[in-house]
Amino acid sequence: MNIATALARLLIFPGLLFAVPAAWFFLWVERKAVALMQDRVGPPFMQPFFDFVKLLGKSTPPRVGIAGALMKAWPLIAVSAAAGAVGLLPVLPSSGGFEGDLILLLALLELPSMCIIAAGFSSRSIFGEIGSAREAALSVSYNIVFLLAIVSIAASQHTFRLEALAALPYSPMRLLGIAAILVCLPAKLHLNPFSLPNAEQEIYSGPMTEYAGPELAMWELSHGLEWVAATGLVATFVAPHVTLWWLAAFLFVALSFAIVLLLSTLAAATARLAIDTTVRFYWQCTLIFAVLAISSALLMRFRS
Amino acid sequence: MNLFKRLMCYSRRHSPWLFHMNSGSCNGCDIELVASLTPRYDAEQLGVRLEGSPRHADILCITGPVTKNAVNAIRTVYGQVCGPKAVVAIGSCPATTNVFIDSRTLDGPLDKHIPVDVFVPGCPPRPDAIIQGVVKAAQILAERGNNPPQSEIAIATVSGEELP
Numbered sequence: 001m002n003i004a005t006a007l008a009r010l011l012i013f014p015g016l017l018f019a020v021p022a023a024w025f026f027l028w029v030e031r032k033a034v035a036l037m038q039d040r041v042g043p044p045f046m047q048p049f050f051d052f053v054k055l056l057g058k059s060t061p062p063r064v065g066i067a068g069a070l071m072k073a074w075p076l077i078a079v080s081a082a083a084g085a086v087g088l089l090p091v092l093p094s095s096g097g098f099e100g101d102l103i104l105l106l107a108l109l110e111l112p113s114m115c116i117i118a119a120g121f122s123s124r125s126i127f128g129e130i131g132s133a134r135e136a137a138l139s140v141s142y143n144i145v146f147l148l149a150i151v152s153i154a155a156s157q158h159t160f161r162l163e164a165l166a167a168l169p170y171s172p173m174r175l176l177g178i179a180a181i182l183v184c185l186p187a188k189l190h191l192n193p194f195s196l197p198n199a200e201q202e203i204y205s206g207p208m209t210e211y212a213g214p215e216l217a218m219w220e221l222s223h224g225l226e227w228v229a230a231t232g233l234v235a236t237f238v239a240p241h242v243t244l245w246w247l248a249a250f251l252f253v254a255l256s257f258a259i260v261l262l263l264s265t266l267a268a269a270t271a272r273l274a275i276d277t278t279v280r281f282y283w284q285c286t287l288i289f290a291v292l293a294i295s296s297a298l299l300m301r302f303r304s
Numbered sequence: 305m306n307l308f309k310r311l312m313c314y315s316r317r318h319s320p321w322l323f324h325m326n327s328g329s330c331n332g333c334d335i336e337l338v339a340s341l342t343p344r345y346d347a348e349q350l351g352v353r354l355e356g357s358p359r360h361a362d363i364l365c366i367t368g369p370v371t372k373n374a375v376n377a378i379r380t381v382y383g384q385v386c387g388p389k390a391v392v393a394i395g396s397c398p399a400t401t402n403v404f405i406d407s408r409t410l411d412g413p414l415d416k417h418i419p420v421d422v423f424v425p426g427c428p429p430r431p432d433a434i435i436q437g438v439v440k441a442a443q444i445l446a447e448r449g450n451n452p453p454q455s456e457i458a459i460a461t462v463s464g465e466e467l468p
Contacts, residue, residue, distance in 0.1 A: 031348070040346040044318075047351055053315035054362070059387045059450070061359070127357075205357040212359040212386040 010087035023224025024048040033264035055217035075218035081111035082225035090163040120207030131206025135197035141282035142187040148290035149180030156297040192267035316446035323361035329368030332428040333395035340431035369397035370412035
């Protein structure tokens, strides 16, 4: 991958030029799906865009010292990491990529969550700290399953290159891995059964409590970009391999949309669990399947 | 530049985020405010979102006759809402202290302490009146921008309902 294609992927498709409108669209789909499930009309189509513009025009409380500078920096780091993660997705056929880009993608996907933890603690608000502690506990729980599932897919196919993984035919191992990733996505995107860190009203707004104006707009954008990156990762694993570029792009968007609908419906249909129930769910119920997946992947690898 | 200003004005009008604060209310107005977000009234159609933190809010919704204990909290929360902001007083209590007038535990009405933009009278007001009040406040906020609040006050009622 040379520098021109890398820049084109980061800035145009599936990077920023595509990802930012897609992020707003997915945020709208999330809210609209919840509204429809509750027999409401829901927000208008442009709502996330209006929210973003309005937040850009609001003032922020004065921030002083290193903690203030850090508080300004976290949302920007989160947005750039999420945008980078979207840019790495191998949407178009033969789009390049490099050996090990899956590891970079996972690291970039993890950065926004790290930023949220750090943001809550640097805001020095008691509610922010509670939210950050919850986010940290949640992150430790789902990441074991999430990473084991992805490693099992990669290990069974002998590569850490995303494009090679996406091009391979289906196997039972891959389906098991995809199912495990899907179980982790609600926690990764802070959706309803696991919406603990930003538990609205319960701990005010969790790590975001002290954020206002443009900084909050950046957090909203990074959340939307996380939606695009996380659903896009599943979409690349699920999508069948096609050579036509427009068909590949269409399949990617359609599959992402389907996953967003699935997750929002789940969010509307469930209530928030307590933190201990959530941690127990990931450590007791899903970890077994993840360990099974990784051990069978390694066994298959030794046998072949 | 003009286009950007118009877009900002339009966005402010279409995305009012509320922070709800109780200053000693009997809970009547509080449940009506929540009722305006339920499927029957569905204020989210207008972009309304009830926020958990005053930092995120544009419109501060205050219910209750302002007890002495609540005065400092009201001033603090009003300061925590980032500008441009507007205040909606929901119910008759923050407007006039209602039946609790002359009580020794009160320090109302609300506009003694912070500038109020819209009063929604009623005991409790109907959810439609609250939604109308919020929309009026969003309009005021969009037109005013970052300028300081003026003394003009709007009163929101359900159309056809007589003012006392």
